[in-house]
């Protein structure tokens with residue numbers, strides 16, 4: 001039987017929890033100071049979605065997003081996207097539109113989920129639920145709220161993306 005392999009890119013400002021999310025989903029761990037393992041471009045996890053085996057390859061950056069220096073190689077061949085912002089970082093929320101455009105420029109229209117991470121810090125939140133919903137609607141994407149720290153909804157993000165890709 002054919003196995004489906006999907007390249008997923010995780011974009012968003014530095015510090016929103018992208019590397020942590022990949023590490024959480026693929027290794028089941030969470031640390032306060034995740035350092036990208038040198039030489040590793042992506043981590044992978046296999047899941048079953050709608051009766052199909054799907055191999056998800058989650059591509060991490062080495063922090064180049066902070067300098068607006070993500071290379072074309074990072075985006076090349078990506079079939080799905082996680083666009084993340086942080087509950088406690090207003091700039092990361094404001095930057096979501098431009099991240100969507102960057103991905104569109106490099107990859108065209110690919111299944112994308114908007115992720116509001118760090119919902120364990122909602123009491124210090126700087127983005128209202130309405131604003132987040134409006135953003136997702138404006139970008140035409142599903143919004144999923146996660147806490148990588150507490151392991152809330154992380155798996156749902158990737159199940160949703162895999163399912164969307166299979167349906168295309």
Ligand code: GDP
Nearest residue numbers: 014015016017018019020031032118147148149
């Ligand atoms: P990246 O720059 O987007 O890759 O972000 P990192 O994965 O390096 O995470 C930045 C910081 O946010 C780290 O200290 C993480 O431990 C922390 N972090 C990531 N996810 C969460 C979360 O859901 N809740 C909280 N409270 N902290 C998180």
Ligand code: MG
Nearest residue numbers: 018019061063
């Ligand atoms: Mg990172």
